[in-house]
Amino acid sequence: MKKILFITGDFTEDYETMVPFQMLQMVGYDVHAVCPDKNKGDSIKTAIHDFEGDQTYTEKPGHNFVLNYTFSDVEVKDYDGLVIAGGRAPEYLRLNSSLLDMVKHFFTEDKPVAAICHGIQILTAADVVRGKKLTAYPAVGPEVTLAGGEFQDIPADKAYVDGNLVTSPAWPGHPAFIKAFLDLMGVKISI
Template identity: 40%
Template sequence: MARVLVLTGDAAEVLDAMYPVFRLREGGHEAVVAAPTTRPVKLVVHDFEPDCDAYTEKPGHRLPVDLAFADVDPERFDALVIPGGRAPEHIRTHPDVDRIVRHFFDHDLPVGTICHGPQVPAALGLLRGRTTAAYPPLQVDVEQAGATFVDAPDVVDGAMVSCRGWPDLPEWSRAFMRVLAKVPQRA
């Protein structure tokens, strides 16, 4: 089965981070969580409430981390997932993130982005000419990065699968698992 790197950090949305990890493991794949350091990351809960124009944020679970970004050898992974929340705006400037993320795009390997996750490849110039979903208020950011924004739960552009946020995770997961199934199996 595939070995999938989940690239995250503090303030990732709890469902955006944990749902893919559990779904990948349920499907028999190895999900390896990487963050700036190996201490558990502090996840947050984003919820939509009628008296709030955006979303509210509350403390969530802690997610164990397997590898620090500096220790990631992207050659050892078949796919990448970048969960949303506020983590992408912070990790996109980490010195090792460019090296890691660029590897998956350069080798046309599966990349899944959820909610704010497209902020990472956008910051690296990797969305130019692609089609992607994202948290809807990021439409202008995605378009400024040279991509076409689609407001849908499971946008597939080659090996890249994206969605708007945690309410889309069932559709996103099915699409990502189909793309992942096309990856040659490791010996």
């Protein structure tokens, strides 16, 4: 069974954690949801981000999400792909050097990586977007450019693929985002 490393943390976006985590399990992956400095069985708090006509998203309390693996037990070489949730968690998770080293491994080994919304902040901090085309929540676009990436301004319900990397601006892009990641992982779904 293929393994996916799933990075999330306190005040991650609710949908951007719950939906990909469950969908990847649905297709048969062993998905290890982890957060630095937390253990299997610990909970993280999520936040619901919505688009209600304001200049930016609104934020409301989400669900508690129980981590199913301990961050310090991760052996990065054992994973076939990486998914990074968005929300506010990436702004502090990107300060963890062990996490950044894990992310770099997936790019060095050319393994599939999916990041959504503010999850791209972890990629910019890991210095892995240089020369790549990718998208993010629009407010993260300047970080992408400063980190040497080429920001793609696409609708929130789309995804962008460049090599082993799939990105999307926000949770409305889940269908395209998850399909693109599954394509990179070699999954074929027919109906």
